[in-house]
Amino acid sequence: MGLATSFLMGNGSPTTQMVNLITGSLFSSFVEKDTNTFPEFHTAFLDIYNTFNSALPGKHYDVPSNQEVEDCFVKWKEAENEAKKKQVFVEFIKESVNLNKPQxxxxxxxxxxxxxxxxxxxxxxxxxxxxxxxxxxxxxxxxxxxxxxxxxxxxxxxxxxxxxxxxxxxxxxxxx
The missing domain is CATH 1.10.287 (Helix Hairpins)
Known part of the structure; x- marks a missing residue:
């Protein structure tokens, strides 16, 4: 999981198929949850980050701010079909998965x-x-x-x- 998420951060040079596989599996687990309201949507995102942070000890990723998640939720609701929703999700994950750096x-x-x-x-x-x-x-x-x-x-x-x-x-x- 750590290798997979490092590819999301752009540290490696993954193939398009690898990124699609990772984001596709995250998206399918995300879609399985009820995401009709913002609190449910936010909880689903927190679950993804919980999965990232519990995958390997020592790897911790910063959770995006509530405002960023809310902006993504608005785009999510505006998307009319599953493909556009997946595109919104993948773009948000690629932008928001950041390794937490010690101060x-x-x-x-x-x-x-x-x-x-x-x-x-x-x-x-x-x-x-x-x-x-x-x-x-x-x-x-x-x-x-x-x-x-x-x-x-x-x-x-x-x-x-x-x-x-x-x-x-x-x-x-x-x-x-």
């Missing part, structure tokens, strides 16, 4: 935290109140600190992103 902050945190954790542990061993830190093996301490640092970076980025989106929505409402 630079996450990569930097993952690289900087292990040495910093070792330095902090060595410094903490000299503090009388933190003598218990000597008991924790480095093999457990460093990955735990790194994992907690990565989680805190992701949580803080998500909180910051939500605040920015909320602020932009408020600004848009004030302007209208």
């Amino acid at each position: 630079k902050v996450t990569l930097i945190t993952g690289l900087v935290t292990p040495p910093a954790a070792m330095v902090a542990k060595k410094a903490g061993e000299r503090v009388p109140a933190l003598k218990i830190i000597k008991v924790i093996p480095d093999v457990l301490f460093v990955p735990t600190v790194t994992f907690l640092a990565l989680i805190s970076v992701q949580v803080s980025r998500n909180v910051f992103h939500r605040r920015m989106v909320h602020r932009d929505q408020q600004r848009d409402q004030q302007n209208t």
